[in-house]
Every structure is written in C-alpha cells, then in structure tokens.
Amino acid sequence: AQTVTQSQPEMSVQEAETVTLSCTYDTSENNYYLFWYKQPPSRQMILVIRQEAYKQQNATENRFSVNFQKAAKSFSLKISDSQLGDTAMYFCAFMKLGWAGNMLTFGGGTRLMVKP
Amino acid sequence: DSGVTQTPKHLITATGQRVTLRCSPRSGDLSVYWYQQSLDQGLQFLIQYYNGEERAKGNILERFSAQQFPDLHSELNLSSLELGDSALYFCASSVAITGNTEAFFGQGTRLTVV
Numbered sequence: 283a284q285t286v287t288q289s290q291p292e293m294s295v296q297e298a299e300t301v302t303l304s305c306t307y308d309t310s311e312n313n314y315y316l317f318w319y320k321q322p323p324s325r326q327m328i329l330v331i332r333q334e335a336y337k338q339q340n341a342t343e344n345r346f347s348v349n350f351q352k353a354a355k356s357f358s359l360k361i362s363d364s365q366l367g368d369t370a371m372y373f374c375a376f377m378k379l380g381w382a383g384n385m386l387t388f389g390g391g392t393r394l395m396v397k398p
Numbered sequence: 399d400s401g402v403t404q405t406p407k408h409l410i411t412a413t414g415q416r417v418t419l420r421c422s423p424r425s426g427d428l429s430v431y432w433y434q435q436s437l438d439q440g441l442q443f444l445i446q447y448y449n450g451e452e453r454a455k456g457n458i459l460e461r462f463s464a465q466q467f468p469d470l471h472s473e474l475n476l477s478s479l480e481l482g483d484s485a486l487y488f489c490a491s492s493v494a495i496t497g498n499t500e501a502f503f504g505q506g507t508r509l510t511v512v
Contacts, residue, residue: 325486326400327503373441383454384492384499385431388441 288389303359305374315377322370404504416477423491430472436485
C-alpha cells in the first residue's frame with residue numbers, strides 16, 4: 283500500500299513571496315503519477331500540477347512548480363509570487379497505474395495562508 | 399465548474415437512517431470514484447466504478463454501497479448511519495482508468511449525522 287505524508291499542517295507566506303510545501307511518499311511501484319490538489323474554502327478540489335514518475339524533468343504550471351526526487355520519494359510544491367487567492371488547503375496525492383484501478387491516495391494536507 | 403454534479407450539496411439526518419448521494423460524471427467520462435473527507439481520517443478513497451462495473455474498493459464500510467447505472471451516473475448509499483459518518487463525500491470522474499487520466503471532482507455532499 284502507498285502512503286503519502288505532508289509534514290507541515292499549516293504554513294503562511296507574505297503576498298508576492300515564494301513558499302514551498304513538502305510531501306514524501308512511500309511505494310514499491312515504479313510507474314505512478316503524483317499530484318498537488320488545491321482545496322479553497324469553496325471545498326472544490328482543483329488540480330494544481332501533475333508529475334509522471336518516469337519523467338525526470340520537473341513539472342511547471344505558471345507560478346507553480348515541483349521538485350520531484352524519485353530516489354528520495356519526495357515531491358515538493360513551490361508557489362512563486364504568492365497571491366491571496368492561493369490561500370487554501372493543499373493536498374499531495376499519489377496514483378498507481380494499472381488495470382486494478384487508478385484511485386488517488388492523499389496526504390493529510392497543508393493549510394496555506396497568504397497574508398497581504 | 400468541473401462538470402461533475404453532486405446532489406444534494408448538504409444533508410442532515412439522524413443516526414440509524416439511510417441516505418443516498420448522487421453523482422453525475424462529466425460527459426464522456428466512464429470512471430467514477432467516491433472519496434470521503436473527514437476531520438480525523440482525511441481524504442480516503444471509497445470505491446471506483448468503470449462503465450458500470452466495480453473496479454477498485456478502498457476503505458468502504460459494509461454499511462456503505464455504491465453502483466453505477468447504464469447512464470453512468472453513480473449513487474452512494476449509506477445506511478445505519480453513525481455520528482462518525484459525518485463528512486464531506488466527493489465524487490470524481492475520469493475518462494479512463496489507465497494512463498494519464500485526470501480526475502475531476504464534484505463540489506461534494508456535506509453529510510451531517512445528528
């Protein structure tokens with residue numbers, strides 16, 4: 283079974299600054315995907331960024347980027363130029379590939395507060 | 399708007415009762431997932447259906463059951479409800495079950511058991 287750990291329950295950052303959220307995972311699989319989801323107060327789960335394990339290049343989506351260290355099983359999210367709208371819960375998630383289902387295993391979440 | 403519709407948005411019921419949560423996936427999506435988000439257990443995968451058939455099962459209680467109908471909508475049935483079943487229940491859908499398939503989440507059903 284896979285486990286995902288987010289060691290920072292809460293974080294805060296000043297508007298326009300950069301913040302990094304940590305995530306580690308444990309798996310014996312070699313092929314998988316990793317995700318960061320954002321859950322604002324509206325409760326909607328929104329996909330922020332995705333990383334395929336077979337790709338060495340770190341994924342980037344505008345102000346969001348990841349640092350994927352496969353050997354260390356680490357998958358951190360960097361948010362640059364933080365905006366007030368980035369205030370939300372952030373969940374790291376793991377997805378195993380295969381015909382037996384592709385469900386997500388989530389970490390416990392990090393609550394991010396962006397301060398003006 | 400993710401295109402995934404869940405009804406109702408809020409539900410308050412008493413212990414021992416039974417409720418049904420409904421999910422309509424995005425047009426064209428064949429796979430439906432149910433997740434439970436509670437304060438003590440976090441976000442947990444419950445069950446997945448693909449084109450009407452159960453594909454994977456997670457930490458779903460025996461009191462809970464689900465199905466996916468021919469029109470691809472899904473229902474999650476929760477019975478003999480307990481206070482601990484109070485949670486946010488998410489439905490998600492995706493096109494397929496392998497490869498680079500993004501899951502789109504509905505806005506959830508907030509269940510409160512009193």
